[in-house]
Amino acid sequence: MTTFKDLQDEILNESGHQSWHRVTVRDFGDKNIEVSVMPYETWSEMSEEDLPHKSKRGEGDRERSAEVAAKRAKRKVRHLCKMLKARYMLTLTTKEVITDTEVFQRYFQEFVRRIRLVSNFQYVATHELQKRGALHLHVAVANRQDYKLLWSIWHRVVGQGNGRVHVTSGNKKASINRIAAYISKYIAKSFESGELNKRRYWASKGIGEPIKEVHLLRKNWEFVEVLMYIVEIFKDRGITFDLSCNWCNGNKGLFWMST
Numbered sequence: 354m355t356t357f358k359d360l361q362d363e364i365l366n367e368s369g370h371q372s373w374h375r376v377t378v379r380d381f382g383d384k385n386i387e388v389s390v391m392p393y394e395t396w397s398e399m400s401e402e403d404l405p406h407k408s409k410r411g412e413g414d415r416e417r418s419a420e421v422a423a424k425r426a427k428r429k430v431r432h433l434c435k436m437l438k439a440r441y442m443l444t445l446t447t448k449e450v451i452t453d454t455e456v457f458q459r460y461f462q463e464f465v466r467r468i469r470l471v472s473n474f475q476y477v478a479t480h481e482l483q484k485r486g487a488l489h490l491h492v493a494v495a496n497r498q499d500y501k502l503l504w505s506i507w508h509r510v511v512g513q514g515n516g517r518v519h520v521t522s523g524n525k526k527a528s529i530n531r532i533a534a535y536i537s538k539y540i541a542k543s544f545e546s547g548e549l550n551k552r553r554y555w556a557s558k559g560i561g562e563p564i565k566e567v568h569l570l571r572k573n574w575e576f577v578e579v580l581m582y583i584v585e586i587f588k589d590r591g592i593t594f595d596l597s598c599n600w601c602n603g604n605k606g607l608f609w610m611s612t
Contacts, residue, residue: 371395372572374579374606376586379563381435384592385529388583390608393569426553427537433477434533436560439493442532443503444519446489447511454480454552457488460510461555467506472499479554481539493536497522530611576603583610 375393380386445464451457457480468474478492500520507516521535522528540553568586570579587594592612599610 374570374572374574374576376568376570376579376583378566378568378586379432380566380590381432381563383438384590385435385612386587386590386592387563387609387611388586389610390579390583390606392572392606395569423540427540430477430479430540430554430556431533431537432563433556433560434493434536435529436563437475437477437493437557438495438529439477439532439536440522440528441494441496441498442521442535443492443494443498444489444521445492445507446483446517446519447487448515448517449511450485450487452482452486452488454488457490458552458555461490461492463510464507467510468502471502475557475560477536477554477556477560479536479539491536491539493532576606579606580608583608587612 371394373393373395375391377389377391378386379388445461447460451460461478465474465476474494476492476494478490480488480490483489498520500518503518503520504516507518508514510516521532568582570582574582584594595612599608601608
């Protein structure tokens with residue numbers, strides 16, 4: 354099978370428009386990877402007809418911007434959780450109805466500052482609006498936490514009797530993916546009724562990024578050939594290809610899978 358990498362010099366010297374299957378592999382370590390496939394276009398020489406035409410800004414721009422921002426933030430948070438190897442999720446709530454994200458952020462920053470006086474606390478966090486109208490915070494962490502310590506510090510920050518801490522843990526191998534999915538789901542929800550340019554999540558510094566590979570396969574490949582190519586990617590990493598863990602739309606050339 355011939356890929357973009359094999360014919361890179363030849364392809365870059367071709368003129369005109371070309372269509373591809375773009376296969377993106379993100380490796381989070383410990384045999385945890387994501388693979389996605391989508392259509393992709395390249396132009397080595399672009400004519401005026403090829404250039405995108407700008408349209409007038411309208412009401413649809415805001416909705417489109419929010420949709421793009423939500424997808425980008427959701428993907429970023431999912432990747433941070435996987436790089437963190439998060440297996441536990443804390444939920445921090447207050448009895449007081451707090452609706453201002455900046456107020457809740459200050460509480461959380463003070464919570465983190467105090468915990469780090471006694472332990473190395475690494476996290477990915479996002480907020481959610483409850484049915485009663487109050488914010489609460491979901492925090493993904495890698496290691497088992499001292500519940501009594503968390504409870505004590507949170508109450509010192511928000512006031513005795515004004516806070517609650519709930520801990521969710523995962524015991525199965527897939528728990529990292531499950532926690533990542535939970536946290537990223539709340540990111541998408543926060544965009545449904547919020548303002549643009551508002552911060553939706555917080556994360557520890559230095560978590561890192563997954564190793565990313567991009568493979569361009571000729572568009573004349575049948576989609577089943579693309580899937581066979583992905584199987585080989587899995588084999589090279591010693592990972593079992595499990596079709597039960599994927600989303601696919603072969604007619605549109607779309608595929609996503611996570612181990």
